[in-house]
Amino acid sequence: MAKLTSRATDYSQWYNEIVQEAGLAESSVVRWCMVIKPYGFALRENIRDILDKMFKNTGHVNAYFPILIPKSFFSKEASHVEWFAKECAIVTHYRLKNDPNGKWVIVDPEAKLEEELIIRPTSETIIWNSYKWWIHSYRDLPLLINQRANVMRWEMRTRMFLRTSEFLRQEGHTAHASEEEADAEARKMLDVYNDFATNFMAINPVLWVKPAHERFAGAVETYTFEPIMQDGKALQAGTSHYLGQNFAKAFDVKFTNKNNELEFVYATSRGVSTRLIWGLIMAHSDDAGLVVPPALAPLHVVVVPIFKTPEEYQLIKDYIQPLIERFETTRLEFPSKYFHDTIPLRRKIDEDMNKSPGWKFNEYELKGVPVRITVGARDIASGMVEVFKRESGEKALIKLEEVDLHIDQYLYKAQNNLLRKNKEFRETHTFTVNSYNEFKEKIEQGFVMAHRDGTTETAEQIKAETAGIIRCIPFDSVEEKGVCVFSGKPSTKRVLFARSY
C-alpha cells in the first residue's frame, strides 16, 4: 500500500489519488464522462437526500423533464445560446443498422432527425416551454419545482467531480407573480445552500452577488456561495439566479395578475451538482486520505474484529453485541434551519477473512470513516475496545459500555472541528491589501479584499496578470473609500478577489 502523494508536494495529484484509492470515481471509456463508484455515490446520495428534504421543507416539489431539447430552443433566449450552445452533445439520428460490408453496426443515414436534439446542458428552456401551458393566472403561482437530473456540457479536459461532460445535479426552476417574490426566492435558496454547506459539509463559504459579466446566461442577479479550498482557491459550489422576465419573454409565459392584467412571469433557477463532492474532498481531506464530515459520512463507525478462528470471532461478536444493539437505535441530529430529521448511525462490522486488519485500517482511513473500533480477544478480558478517530487522529482505549456515548459526542465534535478549521483557514487566508504588489503576493495564498475601479478592463487585466478573479461583493461588505490597486482610480467598496477552479 503506497502512501498518497502529500498535499504539499502536489495538491492536484493528491486529489487524483484520493479519488482513486478511496474508490470514489474513475474515468470511463467515454473519456469525457466518469463512473461514480459505490462509495462516491453513497456520498452523493447523502448530499442529495438532505438537500431534497430541505427543498421540500421550503415548499418545492420534484418533477422530471425530457433530457433532449430541440436545437431551436437554444436560439430563443439570446444570451443563453452563447453560454451553452458552444459545447454540447448533439443527437442527429435515431437508428443504427448492420453494416452491409462487415460485422459492425453503422448509423442508418435514413434515420436522420428533422431537427437535431441537444442533451440538456441545463433545463430552463424545456421547462419554461412547459410552464407556458401550466401558468395562466396568479392562482397558479408560485410554481416551485425541482429536478434531479444528469446534464451534459462537453468538456475536453475533465477532472473527477469538478468538471466532466456528464454530471449529476439538481436544478430548481420557480415562477412567481412579482419581482420581489422571485428575488426573495433566489436569496432564500442561497440561504438553504449556505445552511447545507455550513451544517452538513462543514464549510464556511462566502456568499456573493456575481458581477454582471459573470452572471448566468439570462440572469438578472446571480447569487453564489464559494468556500475556500486548502490551496487558497475559491470553489463556485452553487448558484441561485434571479432571472427576471427573460425566460418568460423568450417562451411567452404570461399570467393574469390580481388586477386582471396580463404580465410576464418572474423566474428563478438554481443548482448544485456532484461538484460539491469535489469541494468536500478539497476542503477537509488530509495526506492520509479522505476526511468526511460525519453529517455526510456513508459510514460512521466501522468495527474491525481481530481474530484467527471462527470461535474467536464468535467470542468477539458476543462481547460487542450490546454495543451493536445500541448503535442500531442511535440517531444523529445536526442543527439546521431547513432540515429537521435525524440521521441513523451508519455502522458496519468488517468480518471479511480474506483481508488483513492492516489492510482494513488503511482502507477505512483512506475512506475517511470517522470512527474505527478495533476489538480483539485481549480486549474482552479488559472490558475495553480501541477507538481510532479519523479527524483528530487520536487513538484511545474506551470502556465498552461507554463507547456509544463517546462516539456520539466525538462525531459532533469532529463535525464542529471541520467547520471551525475551514472557517479559520478562510479567515487567516483572507488578506486586505492596498497595493498591486501586495495584491500579487497575497492572491497566490488566498482571498484578497481590495479596492478596484469597477471597469471591465481593470478586471480583465488583473485576471490576465494574476489569475485573480473578482468573486465580487460579499453580502457583508461595507462602504469604504479608497483607490483601485491597479489603476489608482477611486473606489467606494472593497471587493473580494480569488483564484478559482
Next chain:
Amino acid sequence: MAKLTSRATDYSQWYNEIVQEAGLAESSVVRWCMVIKPYGFALRENIRDILDKMFKNTGHVNAYFPILIPKSFFSKEASHVEWFAKECAIVTHYRLKNDPNGKWVIVDPEAKLEEELIIRPTSETIIWNSYKWWIHSYRDLPLLINQRANVMRWEMRTRMFLRTSEFLRQEGHTAHASEEEADAEARKMLDVYNDFATNFMAINPVLWVKPAHERFAGAVETYTFEPIMQDGKALQAGTSHYLGQNFAKAFDVKFTNKNNELEFVYATSRGVSTRLIWGLIMAHSDDAGLVVPPALAPLHVVVVPIFKTPEEYQLIKDYIQPLIERFETTRLEFPSKYFHDTIPLRRKIDEDMNKSPGWKFNEYELKGVPVRITVGARDIASGMVEVFKRESGEKALIKLEEVDLHIDQYLYKAQNNLLRKNKEFRETHTFTVNSYNEFKEKIEQGFVMAHRDGTTETAEQIKAETAGIIRCIPFDSVEEKGVCVFSGKPSTKRVLFARSY
C-alpha cells in the same frame, strides 16, 4: 369539470384522461419523451425509495455509469445488438455554432465525433466494461450494484409511462463466482420485485420463466412478474435475468477462482421502470379517477375545511389541531420481507381560498387520495368530521378523537382490499381451456391456461390469430398430460397465454 370517459366505453381513452386530469404526466415538445408532473413524480419517488431500501437490505449498493455508450460496444454481445441497436438516440457531434447566414444555430460540421455515442438503452455493456477492471479474484465477488438512470429506446408510438423514448428506471447488474449463485440472485431479486408488487403496489402478479424466444438479449434465463390489468391483459412489469457468462465473455471479464483457475464471471441483470406507474393505474383506478394503494400514496389524508372568513377558518383550525398533531407522529407499517421501515402519514390541509370545496373534492378524488376529511363550522358543535374513503367510496361522520385510529385502520383495509380485488380478478379471469375455439373466446377476456406443442410455429400462429402470447410457464404450474389446443400434438404442461401491452 367533465367526467372521465368510463373504462367500459374506452379503457385506453379513460387512461389518457386520468394521466392528464390527475396531473401525472404529459407529452413534451420532444414528442417521444414525456414530462413527469409533480404528482406523478411523487408516486415515482415512493416506488423508488422503497425499492432502493429493499435493494440495500439485500446487500446491493448504488453507483452511476455514463449515459453515453460507444457504438462499437453494441457489436460486442451478438444478440444484444439485435435487440437494442435498431432504435436509439445517436450522438454524432459535440458543438453548435452560429449560422453565418442567419440568427439560428447550426451543428458545427467540424465537431464530429470519431466514434458515434449512443444514449444508453440499457447499461450492461458499459458496466461490464468497468467490471473488467474491478474484478480479479473470487475475493472481489459477488459485486452487487444497482443504478438508477434515465435510458432511451426510440419509440415512435408513445404512451405515458408505458412506452416513451426516455424513461426512468433502476437497473441491477451483479457479478458472481458461480452459476448457482448468479441464478439464485436472479430468482431472489424476482422475489424482491414480487414482494414489492404484492405488499406495496397491491397487485398479485404471476411469476414466470420466459420462453427462449422472448428472453432478454444475452440472457440464459429471464424471470418476470406480470400482473393482470382490468381489461384482462398482462403487463410485463419487470424482469430479472440470469445472463450466464455471455457479458463476461463479450467484455473479457475473468476471475481467479478458489482453485486458482481463471474463469469467466457469471452475471445477472434486472430492472423496473416508470412503467410500474402504468400498471398501478391500470390495475386499480376507477371511473372517478386514480385509486392509489396507501403504501405508495403521495398524500394519505387531505383535510378540506369549509369556511368563508379567516375567523371561521381559525375556529376550524383550532378544532382540528389535536388531530393534526396526532397525524404528525403517525407512521404506517406495511408487511414486507425486504422493507422494514415505517412510512409517515402524509397529510395536507387545503386552505386555498381561490378554489371551491367542490373543486377540491373532485381534484382529490381524481388524484386518488385515500382519505378526505371535510370539516365545517357545524361539525365543531357536534364534535364530528366527515370522512370520505376513496377506495370504498364510503362517507361517514366520525368523532374527532377517533378519526386518526379510524383512518389508520382504513388505510390498511384499503391496501388489503386492492390486493384482494386484483387477486380475485386474476383468478376469475384465468381460464383453463381444452379447445382452440374456447381459447379464442377466453383470450379476449383474460389469462388462458392451455396445452401447446412447444414449437415456435404454433406459438407464432396462435399469436397471429388471437394476439395471445405465451407468457410461459408459471412457477407454480404442475405436470399434466394433454394435447396442444392448436395442433393436437402431445404436451406435458399447461402454459399461460395472455394478450399483453
